[in-house]
Amino acid sequence: MIRISLQFPWGLAGCGPKIPAGETELLLPEGTSVRFLLDSQGIPLKSVGLISANGSTTKTDYILKGRDKIQIYPPLEGG
Amino acid sequence: MANILRVNLTSKAIYSEAVPDRYSFLGGRGLTSQIISDEVNPACDALGESNKLVIAPGLLAGTPAPCSGRLSIGAKSPLTGGIKESNAGGTVARKLSNLGIKAIILEGKAEGSSWHVLKIAEASVMILPADDVEGLGNYESVGRLRAAHGPKVGILSIGPGGERQMGAATIAVTDQEGRPCRHCGRGGLGAVMGSKGIKAIVIDDRRSDKGILDIADPGGFKDVSHAWAKAMVETKKGLTHFGTAALVTPVNAAGGLPTRNYSRGDFEGAERINGSTLADTLRARGGRAGHACSPGCVIRCSNIYHDRDGDYLTAGLEYETIALMGSNLGIDSLDIIAALDRRCDDYGLDTMEMGNAIGIAMEAGIASFGDGAAAVRLLDEVKAGTGIGRILGQGAATAGRALGISRVAAVKGQGMAAYDPRALKGTGVTYATSPMGADHTAGNLLPGRAGVDCHSPDGQIKASRDLQIMSTVLDVMGLCLFVGPLAPEMETISRLLTKVFGKTFGVEDVLEIGRAVLRTELTFNQASGMDSSNDRLPEFFSTERLPPNGLLFDVPNGEIDQVHAALHAPKENG
Numbered sequence: 001m002i003r004i005s006l007q008f009p010w011g012l013a014g015c016g017p018k019i020p021a022g023e024t025e026l027l028l029p030e031g032t033s034v035r036f037l038l039d040s041q042g043i044p045l046k047s048v049g050l051i052s053a054n055g056s057t058t059k060t061d062y063i064l065k066g067r068d069k070i071q072i073y074p075p076l077e078g079g
Numbered sequence: 080m081a082n083i084l085r086v087n088l089t090s091k092a093i094y095s096e097a098v099p100d101r102y103s104f105l106g107g108r109g110l111t112s113q114i115i116s117d118e119v120n121p122a123c124d125a126l127g128e129s130n131k132l133v134i135a136p137g138l139l140a141g142t143p144a145p146c147s148g149r150l151s152i153g154a155k156s157p158l159t160g161g162i163k164e165s166n167a168g169g170t171v172a173r174k175l176s177n178l179g180i181k182a183i184i185l186e187g188k189a190e191g192s193s194w195h196v197l198k199i200a201e202a203s204v205m206i207l208p209a210d211d212v213e214g215l216g217n218y219e220s221v222g223r224l225r226a227a228h229g230p231k232v233g234i235l236s237i238g239p240g241g242e243r244q245m246g247a248a249t250i251a252v253t254d255q256e257g258r259p260c261r262h263c264g265r266g267g268l269g270a271v272m273g274s275k276g277i278k279a280i281v282i283d284d285r286r287s288d289k290g291i292l293d294i295a296d297p298g299g300f301k302d303v304s305h306a307w308a309k310a311m312v313e314t315k316k317g318l319t320h321f322g323t324a325a326l327v328t329p330v331n332a333a334g335g336l337p338t339r340n341y342s343r344g345d346f347e348g349a350e351r352i353n354g355s356t357l358a359d360t361l362r363a364r365g366g367r368a369g370h371a372c373s374p375g376c377v378i379r380c381s382n383i384y385h386d387r388d389g390d391y392l393t394a395g396l397e398y399e400t401i402a403l404m405g406s407n408l409g410i411d412s413l414d415i416i417a418a419l420d421r422r423c424d425d426y427g428l429d430t431m432e433m434g435n436a437i438g439i440a441m442e443a444g445i446a447s448f449g450d451g452a453a454a455v456r457l458l459d460e461v462k463a464g465t466g467i468g469r470i471l472g473q474g475a476a477t478a479g480r481a482l483g484i485s486r487v488a489a490v491k492g493q494g495m496a497a498y499d500p501r502a503l504k505g506t507g508v509t510y511a512t513s514p515m516g517a518d519h520t521a522g523n524l525l526p527g528r529a530g531v532d533c534h535s536p537d538g539q540i541k542a543s544r545d546l547q548i549m550s551t552v553l554d555v556m557g558l559c560l561f562v563g564p565l566a567p568e569m570e571t572i573s574r575l576l577t578k579v580f581g582k583t584f585g586v587e588d589v590l591e592i593g594r595a596v597l598r599t600e601l602t603f604n605q606a607s608g609m610d611s612s613n614d615r616l617p618e619f620f621s622t623e624r625l626p627p628n629g630l631l632f633d634v635p636n637g638e639i640d641q642v643h644a645a646l647h648a649p650k651e652n653g
Binding site: 055 | 313314315317318320321322333334345354380399496520523525526527528534561627
């Protein structure tokens with residue numbers, strides 16, 4: 001099993017669950033992908049704008065490693 | 080009944096004109112661009128007598144529509160040589176609406192070196208001498224004008240940047256606290272105002288509530304507006320709490336944060352200048368997040384920044400400034416960036432153009448990357464009009480040519496925004512093809528916005544085109560871009576305009592408003608001498624791989640030339 005930090009810096013308020021801004025720790029099986037993580041949290045891809053792993057953008061096929069910090073953003077706003 | 084105020088600075092004649100039918104349902108950028116197209120020779124000298132400065136609130140100004148307080152100012156740009164519209168929040172759009180003024184047209188040129196203040200009130204419009212504010216920064220001149228004319232006036236003003244007719248000169252707009260912190264910043268419009276000898280425009284709307292838009296179903300309009308406002312309070316919380324600075328971390332993660340004159344897309348000091356750090360700093364020093372720059376704004380993304388002693392320093396410290404005067408200069412101190420922002424607001428200079436220009440100066444060895452004190456000194460030199468100051472004040476393209484630097488992130492002479500186009504390729508397409516030059520507000524393809532991968536060249540042409548049309552619609556309405564330039568917002572605008580007109584106004588009709596304005600602007604630019612060779616990014620974006628991801632801007636030029644090829648009304652397709 002691996003432990004990761006899952007962060008929603010802006011929260012999520014799109015077509016999936018409403019998630020407030022914040023951070024949680026998760027214990028996951030080794031080999032878990034970001035896609036599986038999103039599915040397990042009930043987060044549809046459409047409500048995600050950017051995923052970063054340890055400060056760099058990543059895709060849904062990224063395989064999570066222990067102590068990863070994963071940040072999930074909605075479609076970005078502002079300018 | 081709304082009117083157009085025409086002021087001729089050569090003859091000092093002032094006219095109040097009826098609004099021609101063809102302008103009735105234009106506002107904001109739609110109206111400024113149409114008037115410039117109708118009345119200004121595209122080949123004119125942008126700082127000469129023949130150019131005009133058009134000031135127009137958005138179509139929905141003064142209505143219950145949330146976030147509808149944007150003011151557009153347009154002219155031929157001395158920076159790009161093409162048509163320009165720049166908009167800002169603040170108080171003036173609503174005040175002009177209260178006075179029933181749909182547009183102000185400044186034409187001609189005041190004689191000699193005299194400076195004037197234009198005072199607009201319900202009962203009178205006067206051209207006054209500006210002796211006591213000439214030469215002053217925006218903060219002091221606005222303070223004196225408020226003392227003279229009352230604390231509730233709205234003020235448009237230029238600082239030393241505009242008085243020197245610099246390409247980076249802005250027109251400041253007072254915010255709800257009466258500070259000159261909102262700016263029509265892009266394209267050197269402050270230089271155009273300066274070329275006409277106008278230091279400031281004071282708008283006094285006391286005892287006036289005329290409005291500029293007749294609404295067929297005001298009750299229905301209010302209902303749609305209130306529902307929209309309620310929804311935005313919930314969905315825009317991130318912007319309310321962290322401001323646009325919230326973009327620093329994700330754009331850095333995407334490898335698109337301009338760093339040391341666009342030499343990298345990620346900055347080692349990003350955490351020290353990001354949204355969380357800003358929010359913590361505001362809280363610790365008695366500053367404020369969740370500040371509304373204009374009346375009726377429910378997003379409230381602005382802020383008030385205090386210094387280490389807890390005293391006011393600046394307001395409206397935003398992502399573009401934080402990145403272009405922060406990471407782009409190798410500076411990782413919000414206090415330094417805030418000091419630079421304060422100076423730009425006071426001197427009337429575009430923080431984005433100056434961030435680009437100073438980055439070029441640093442690359443040229445005039446100062447070192449990361450030297451905040453040197454960046455402050457360079458801005459002071461711009462204000463003072465020293466040799467290097469006059470060069471930098473003309474913007475990034477001039478700075479690059481004068482200092483022998485070819486890494487100049489500019490299109491049509493205008494410096495880019497804080498999104499490296501190698502990492503945000505859709506925004507790069509907008510930079511290349513917007514009639515406004517390298518303007519992110521024309522169509523910013525932030526990650527997740529249009530369902531395309533920002534690192535891929537695929538899908539960016541249609542995405543940029545669609546976003547440019549929708550962003551233009553917001554600019555015509557006078558709606559803040561942050562309500563969202565997307566399909567759901569076009570649907571809401573369709574419902575609002577249906578209540579305005581008392582008959583169905585569909586989404587296609589809404590989009591046609593945007594297309595028509597873009598057609599007008601593109602036609603003006605062609606007549607000014609521009610062609611497809613102006614719709615290109617600087618070469619280094621295609622040849623120099625951007626660390627950390629090794630990206631290039633690789634959207635083919637042949638496809639870029641198709642962005643506006645489809646700009647015609649649907650009925651013409653048959």
